[in-house]
Amino acid sequence: MSTGPGTGSDTAGNVKVMSTEPLTAERILEATEEVLRRHGPAKATVVDVARQLGVSHGSVYRHFRTKSALREAVTKRWLDRTTRELSSIADDEPKDAEASLRAWLAGLFEAKRRKAGDDPQLFATYEVLLAENSEVVEEHITELVAQIEQIVHWGVERGQFTALGPDAQVARAVFDATSRFHDPAYAPQWLKPEILVEFEAVVDLVLGGLRLLDRS
Amino acid sequence: MSTGPGTGSDTAGNVKVMSTEPLTAERILEATEEVLRRHGPAKATVVDVARQLGVSHGSVYRHFRTKSALREAVTKRWLDRTTRELSSIADDEPKDAEASLRAWLAGLFEAKRRKAGDDPQLFATYEVLLAENSEVVEEHITELVAQIEQIVHWGVERGQFTALGPDAQVARAVFDATSRFHDPAYAPQWLKPEILVEFEAVVDLVLGGLRLLDRS
DNA sequence: CAGATGACAGATTTCAATATCTGTCATCTG
DNA sequence: CAGATGACAGATATTGAAATCTGTCATCTG
Numbered sequence: 477m478s479t480g481p482g483t484g485s486d487t488a489g490n491v492k493v494m495s496t497e498p499l500t501a502e503r504i505l506e507a508t509e510e511v512l513r514r515h516g517p518a519k520a521t522v523v524d525v526a527r528q529l530g531v532s533h534g535s536v537y538r539h540f541r542t543k544s545a546l547r548e549a550v551t552k553r554w555l556d557r558t559t560r561e562l563s564s565i566a567d568d569e570p571k572d573a574e575a576s577l578r579a580w581l582a583g584l585f586e587a588k589r590r591k592a593g594d595d596p597q598l599f600a601t602y603e604v605l606l607a608e609n610s611e612v613v614e615e616h617i618t619e620l621v622a623q624i625e626q627i628v629h630w631g632v633e634r635g636q637f638t639a640l641g642p643d644a645q646v647a648r649a650v651f652d653a654t655s656r657f658h659d660p661a662y663a664p665q666w667l668k669p670e671i672l673v674e675f676e677a678v679v680d681l682v683l684g685g686l687r688l689l690d691r692s
Numbered sequence: 693m694s695t696g697p698g699t700g701s702d703t704a705g706n707v708k709v710m711s712t713e714p715l716t717a718e719r720i721l722e723a724t725e726e727v728l729r730r731h732g733p734a735k736a737t738v739v740d741v742a743r744q745l746g747v748s749h750g751s752v753y754r755h756f757r758t759k760s761a762l763r764e765a766v767t768k769r770w771l772d773r774t775t776r777e778l779s780s781i782a783d784d785e786p787k788d789a790e791a792s793l794r795a796w797l798a799g800l801f802e803a804k805r806r807k808a809g810d811d812p813q814l815f816a817t818y819e820v821l822l823a824e825n826s827e828v829v830e831e832h833i834t835e836l837v838a839q840i841e842q843i844v845h846w847g848v849e850r851g852q853f854t855a856l857g858p859d860a861q862v863a864r865a866v867f868d869a870t871s872r873f874h875d876p877a878y879a880p881q882w883l884k885p886e887i888l889v890e891f892e893a894v895v896d897l898v899l900g901g902l903r904l905l906d907r908s
Numbered sequence: 909c910a911g912a913t914g915a916c917a918g919a920t921t922t923c924a925a926t927a928t929c930t931g932t933c934a935t936c937t938g
Numbered sequence: 939c940a941g942a943t944g945a946c947a948g949a950t951a952t953t954g955a956a957a958t959c960t961g962t963c964a965t966c967t968g
């Protein structure tokens with residue numbers, strides 16, 4: 477298992493090489509992710525994380541006040557990766573708000589579906605983390621809804637969308653109506669082949685509701 | 693454990709009086725519900741159910757092959773009560789399909805919200821049962837979607853709704869888009885006061901998508 | 909003889925003793 | 939002296955022996 481330049485072997489099983497790099501929060505988060513991947517959410521301990529980094533567990537507590545704060549930070553980091561990925565679609569001012577919203581919703585579904593499908597075990601681990609960090613999840617949802625709101629706003633501005641209500645409320649409705657395609661609780665169903673048809677059907681319905689009526 | 697007619701009190705705590713009624717599946721289901729209410733899903737045993745009825749547990753097994761079949765039957769019974777309650781809205785041919793669908797969706801939300809709010813502990817018990825009987829849940833969903841399909845069909849027939857696709861598929865999309873307001877996974881959020889506004893927003897969006905465009 | 913019973917074997921759950929982990933802090937080290 | 943360490947107390951998790959439960963079936967009873 478030993479991989480360090482000079483480090484032969486260690487007493488206990490899987491100890492990673494001691495790095496000369498300074499111990500940063502970021503390095504601890506990476507190590508934690510690795511430990512979670514290997515041991516799962518129930519058996520991943522702070523001691524494991526410290527071992528993984530070749531330091532004492534006291535050092536980890538210098539960067540994160542509690543185990544739960546550490547897990548919260550890992551969760552936030554994971555969710556933020558998705559938020560950032562999608563912001564590229566939401567931030568460019570679109571020519572076609574409807575196409576843009578469609579692309580954004582498809583992007584969200586695609587991102588979640590990939591995470592769930594590629595490594596189901598790691599996904600299950602994150603499901604546990606999400607359940608114990610509802611605060612962080614709520615913030616994540618707030619950010620996603622804000623991105624939808626951006627697109628809705630443009631759509632209303634250029635007369636593509638009806639203003640059914642305040643932009644924020646409409647954005648939230650769009651998010652809620654597509655829950656089945658981004659909420660991890662439904663992940664098992666994302667494997668069914670019909671899911672894509674079902675996704676299209678819901679998106680058609682929702683975009684139909686958004687579209688300005690008096691055009692036809 | 694003597695329980696003849698005339699037995700006043702018994703050795704162990706909560707034994708129900710022995711009834712002279714014949715032991716039917718229905719009576720066993722009622723007793724099981726009572727035991728689940730009292731002991732919760734984890735500690736409710738077949739022996740408890742038998743005790744509740746004043747019979748031996750062997751007699752319960754004459755009506756239900758396994759404990760899991762018994763729990764499944766209780767679950768189905770619980771879900772069927774909601775299905776039946778809603779069918780009155782779905783079965784009458786409506787003058788106004790939109791108003792009818794709105795009433796049906798509100799009825800479903802209302803029914804679920806009442807169940808969750810009135811006795812949270814019993815609701816939590818049923819959440820466990822639902823999780824272990826996904827087959828039964830799927831059938832329940834199929835029935836509900838069929839009711840929506842009925843309303844959608846009328847709406848299309850009398851030119852109130854656009855045919856966005858096959859009725860069944862559209863009905864399913866309506867059901868999916870309103871998941872947040874009937875899926876027990878979201879029950880904790882049904883307590884928030886904003887939930888009604890959010891419900892209205894989603895229903896407006898969905899009904900807007902259903903509405904025939906070239907009227908305005 | 910249809911329907912109920914309770915003893916029984918194997919599966920599952922409970923419980924208490926034991927081991928491990930979390931979070932702190934006095935001490936150490938470069 | 940900034941940052942790391944590991945011994946320690948209380949909290950949490952693991953483990954295995956004992957208790958309970960599930961499902962069967964030979965036997966009983968009205």
